[in-house]
Amino acid sequence: MLNSTSPISTTPALLCKANGHALDYTDNIRTITATPFFRDAVMDHSNTSNLRQARLEFKTTADMKDLLTHAAALDGLDLTSFVLGPAIEKARKVIQEHDSITLSKQGQAALIQLLNSKQKPTKAMKDLMALPDFPLRKNLSKA
Numbered sequence: 001m002l003n004s005t006s007p008i009s010t011t012p013a014l015l016c017k018a019n020g021h022a023l024d025y026t027d028n029i030r031t032i033t034a035t036p037f038f039r040d041a042v043m044d045h046s047n048t049s050n051l052r053q054a055r056l057e058f059k060t061t062a063d064m065k066d067l068l069t070h071a072a073a074l075d076g077l078d079l080t081s082f083v084l085g086p087a088i089e090k091a092r093k094v095i096q097e098h099d100s101i102t103l104s105k106q107g108q109a110a111l112i113q114l115l116n117s118k119q120k121p122t123k124a125m126k127d128l129m130a131l132p133d134f135p136l137r138k139n140l141s142k143a
Contacts, residue, residue: 056084
């Protein structure tokens with residue numbers, strides 16, 4: 001899944017003939033985010049009952065625990081929500097930054113040119129595409 005995280009400008013879209021998708025330029029850069037198919041299930045926290053089935057434990061000092069408990073109470077939260085909220089937010093940000101590619105206008109144009117080119121696949125590309133789907137491919141690399 002590809003989606004834009006930057007605002008779309010009024011510049012006309014370039015059509016990628018290879019897959020029929022339009023790529024709109026921004027004024028300076030474009031950010032494209034690719035999310036692997038299995039990441040959606042991992043990142044879906046809409047069902048809170050699923051959150052409470054897993055256990056996470058921390059070792060800390062009594063002073064640190066008292067500090068966190070006091071701050072959580074002042075914020076009107078239980079300790080788990082107080083600690084996990086920012087941690088989950090940070091995890092999502094790290095994953096988003098890891099999965100994003102930011103392209104300049106020249107990079108955008110080069111990408112469109114490559115996607116629209118009619119080059120034949122190389123032997124290496126054919127070999128890669130002949131491999132099983134991703135989860136199986138990952139297991140094969142361990143053998």
